[in-house]
Amino acid sequence: MDISKFIYQLQTSSIKEFKNILLGFDIKLSDKELKGVYPLLQEISLSWLLIGVPLPIQHKLVDILGEDRAIDLFNQLKEKVPSSFKEK
Numbered sequence: 001m002d003i004s005k006f007i008y009q010l011q012t013s014s015i016k017e018f019k020n021i022l023l024g025f026d027i028k029l030s031d032k033e034l035k036g037v038y039p040l041l042q043e044i045s046l047s048w049l050l051i052g053v054p055l056p057i058q059h060k061l062v063d064i065l066g067e068d069r070a071i072d073l074f075n076q077l078k079e080k081v082p083s084s085f086k087e088k
Helices: 003-012 015-024 031-043 055-065 067-080
Strands: none
Touching (some): 015 031, 031 055
């Protein structure tokens, strides 16, 4: 699946489907975290691959998860990114 289809899948998923997608990547969020993060799916953009996640979104994640948990989640996601998207 290409990245644009994956983003579309995330943005159109139910909260239950989103949780299953995360579990497929071995990423665990509590129900409270999941409910906070889920609405942010609508803001995902392909441009983030080039410019990174915008600061306002990063701040929202820190507000929802706390700084340590947000950093931990970011690191988990970085580890699971396909090699074709990693920095060389």
